[in-house]
Amino acid sequence: QxxxxxxxxxxxxxxxxxxxxxxxxxxxxxxxxxxxxxxxxxxxxxxxxxxxxxxxxxxxxxxxxxxxxxxxxxxxxxxxxxxxxxxxxxxxxxxxxxxxxxKQSKRYKALKILTGIFGVGAKTADRWIRAGIYNLEQLRHSGQTLNRAQKAGLEHYDDLNEPVTKAEADAIGEIVQKAVDSVLTGSQVALSGGFRRGKLTGHDVDFLITHPEEGKEVGLMPKVVAWLESQGFLLYQKTTRNSYLESKDGPARPASNMDRFERCFSIFKLTKGKEQENTDQQLRELSKNYQMEAASHKIWRAVRVDLVVSPISQFAFAVLGWTGSKLFERELRRWAGHEKNMSLSSHALFDNTQNKYLRATSEEEIFAYLGLEYIPPSERNA
Ligand code: DCP
Ligand code: MG
CATH class of the missing domain: 1.10.150.110 (DNA polymerase beta, N-terminal domain-like)
Known part of the structure; x- marks a missing residue:
């Protein structure tokens, strides 16, 4: 006692x-x-x-x-x-x-399975459940129309629900760096998201791309995507344009916490590494069953990758905003608004009292503006 x-x-x-x-x-x-x-x-x-x-x-x-x-x-x-x-x-x-x-409830199980499909959110899953769809088999036979993302999500369901390892993230990082180097020399790639916080696995890999010369990054994403596509690295991609405009009146209230960078949601086709190939080789030798052999022949796997292009002037804010965790980010914004009368986004920090943007070139400076002790990425795992 x-x-x-x-x-x-x-x-x-x-x-x-x-x-x-x-x-x-x-x-x-x-x-x-x-x-x-x-x-x-x-x-x-x-x-x-x-x-x-x-x-x-x-x-x-x-x-x-x-x-x-x-x-x-x-x-x-x-x-x-x-x-x-x-x-x-x-x-x-x-x-x-x-x-x-x-955990036991039919609804929770169905929501988990259905939102496990890339491109399916809570609202779509709810609509399907109300139509009597609780699993992938029922979805496939339901006649529901799927958009391009959802089709890709369903096709690569198992791969995309398998955690991404740090080794895979690094391998993809090398490919992205190569893509960026071949379309615009001097461009920089930074790993963000959970892997930057030191996580050993993740649900995707997040990268930020910038160029030290402001303005050079404009139009970079379509070129990077075209290069990746030409090399056969992409199973799916959807690119959205940059829609961020700084205004002298301060930040317009965004419709959501989504930022407005040029962004690419993608599914990479990642060739399995040497270690993995050896395991596959052994599997092939061991397998008598044809189906098992067919599965073990697959020498690549699908991985979710997010690419974001940021102008260098916003890069520190982008890095801070994309490192997470999601709750840490939410709390930073809440702190800024409630305690400092400031508006923080992945683009900028606006001081509502002084009515001006606060420029920063490092995360340390942003924490300092916010009156917070600097917390390194490995300690942002809230
Ligand atoms: N983020 C954000 N707003 C968005 C999307 C992401 O602020 N609309 C931030 C918070 C996240 C980071 O970007 O921490 C990356 O998003 P992920 O969903 O990939 O989250 P993590 O990388 O932290 O987790 P996981 O390991 O599951 O990928
Ligand atoms: Mg991530």
Missing amino acids: ISEAEVALFSVSSYACQRRTTLDNHNSNLTDALSLLAENAELNNEDGRGVAFRRAAALLKALPTQVISMSQLRGLPCLGEHSLRVIKDVLENGVSSEVEST
Whole structure:
């Protein structure tokens, strides 16, 4: 029995962007439960509930040790009534009954399967479920029309639901660098997203592209895409134009948190590496079954890749905005708005008090403008 006095007490800042959150999570039993409920809320278009669970999970990720008693959580921010109930359930019973029943539910399972298709969001999945579609087999036979992204998503379903490794991300990075070098010398490629935060796997690979001379990056994306296409590296791509215009009146209220960079959502065809090929070779030798042999013959796999082109003048903001985590980004923007009367996006920082844009060439400068201690990427895993 542990007495109250022996239990570690924590003191934690309320905004995730004020905290250091490494990948070393001492409370994954709790954060897994809360993340699943957050995901379920998001899949049901209950964004408010989703954020509340995400914030609670992020707070627990930042604690230096494992929580063993509810008394340790007294006075901590970000833990709402519902989250506390879930935590209590896990601490007392090992599992949360709400999480268990969610996982078992037909709707949750279907939402997971259907939104696992690239190009399918919560709204489309909901529409399909209401039409009696709960799995891929039913979808294939339903006669529903799929757009180009969804068709590609369905075709490469297994590959795209297999986590991308750091080695694969690096291999794709080399290809992107080669593409960029051959269309515009001096261009720079930076790995962003989860891999920049030190994650070992991800659901995709995110890259930012820029050129040290402002303006040279204009029109770069279509050229990069054309090069990648000519080399047979793309299974799918959709490029959207840059629609960002800085105004002297400050940032227009964006329709969403989506940024307006020239962007390419793609699916890469990545040839498997030497190690993988050897495994395939062994598999082929071992397999007597023809189908297994056919599968093992596949020497490439599909990987989701996001490419974003940023002018050098916005690059520091783009890097900060694209490194994540999603909650860390959300909290940075909330901090900027609520605590500093500033508007932060992946393009710029606008000070509403001074009525002017604040220029920066590094992430460190942006944290300084925001009055925040600098948090390196590896500690932004909120
Ligand atoms: N991002 C953003 N706004 C968007 C898309 C992305 O702010 N519309 C940011 C936050 C993310 C980062 O870009 O952390 C990359 O997005 P991902 O969805 O790829 O997230 P991660 O890379 O963090 O996770 P994963 O490992 O699942 O790819
Ligand atoms: Mg990513």
